[in-house]
Amino acid sequence: MHFLTKAFFALSLLNLTIHPAIAAECSAKSGASTVPLLELYTSEGCSSCPPADKWLSNLKTDSNQLIPLAFHVDYWDYIGWKDRFSTAEYTARQRKIAAFNRAGFVYTPQFVMNGRDFKGADRSNLNGIVESSKKLASRANLSLNATTQANGEITLKVDAEAVKPSDIKHSDVFVAIYENKLVSKVNAGENSGRELKHDYVVREFFGAYQMSSQNAFTKNFTLKPDLKNKAYKFENMGAVVFVQNNQNGEILQSLALKFCDS
Numbered sequence: 001m002h003f004l005t006k007a008f009f010a011l012s013l014l015n016l017t018i019h020p021a022i023a024a025e026c027s028a029k030s031g032a033s034t035v036p037l038l039e040l041y042t043s044e045g046c047s048s049c050p051p052a053d054k055w056l057s058n059l060k061t062d063s064n065q066l067i068p069l070a071f072h073v074d075y076w077d078y079i080g081w082k083d084r085f086s087t088a089e090y091t092a093r094q095r096k097i098a099a100f101n102r103a104g105f106v107y108t109p110q111f112v113m114n115g116r117d118f119k120g121a122d123r124s125n126l127n128g129i130v131e132s133s134k135k136l137a138s139r140a141n142l143s144l145n146a147t148t149q150a151n152g153e154i155t156l157k158v159d160a161e162a163v164k165p166s167d168i169k170h171s172d173v174f175v176a177i178y179e180n181k182l183v184s185k186v187n188a189g190e191n192s193g194r195e196l197k198h199d200y201v202v203r204e205f206f207g208a209y210q211m212s213s214q215n216a217f218t219k220n221f222t223l224k225p226d227l228k229n230k231a232y233k234f235e236n237m238g239a240v241v242f243v244q245n246n247q248n249g250e251i252l253q254s255l256a257l258k259f260c261d262s
Contacts, residue, residue, distance in 0.1 A: 029143045034253055035064065035133065038068045038118070039068075039112040049109045053196065069240060076189075076190075100115060101116060114250065138252075158217070162252070172207060173208065173217050173241065176206075177239055180200065182198040208246065237259050
């Protein structure tokens with residue numbers, strides 16, 4: 001083999017060795033305006049919930065204007081159908097929101113907009129809130145960075161800081177991992193015999209985290225395709241970070257990032 005050819009071959013091998021394979025990397029940063037967070041509390045065991053689930057799926061919203069999330073609660077699991085997406089943690093979150101709103105009960109389906117009970121979830125009401133939010137200055141700076149590794153894992157880096165020093169003490173940071181295009185064939189309970197389709201379903205929920213006294217929050221997460229044997233399809237998934245006032249439930253800012261295609 002010619003010397004130059006050998007040298008080129010050796011350099012090529014070295015280049016392959018020192019650069020780890022990364023399938024894709026993507027990121028998002030919050031802007032100057034507040035992006036509203038719309039939460040749906042729902043259950044596959046609730047006969048009134050499928051229309052609300054469908055309404056949420058049909059939003060097809062720009063994540064720069066509105067961020068939807070669906071939390072499946074577990075208090076209907078006893079009536080015949082165990083919702084595979086439900087957790088006691090999501091029920092606890094709904095009860096905390098009820099306390100913020102001074103409500104003595106929880107129910108499904110319930111929409112919550114920026115920490116407040118949102119009744120009459122129709123497009124005109126929604127558009128009005130989105131337009132109003134554009135006029136509200138952001139009260140937190142957020143960023144998300146997702147890197148898809150060659151082994152299928154995703155490394156997620158989350159950063160947050162409050163804009164006003166007075167907000168630091170009462171600001172909690174939450175991170176949600178959501179999944180779209182989910183389908184369940186229900187064979188018991190109030191929705192027996194139905195095929196239910198879901199989007200924006202919260203599969204993992206992290207927090208509450210508090211910012212440091214230096215007004216900084218940074219955390220890294222590693223997500224595996226088989227995390228907790230849930231067989232995630234990352235091509236249908238993404239992450240949401242939001243900052244919430246832990247005294248009144250108000251959402252200071254939210255940010256979403258769809259995981260990049262590998």
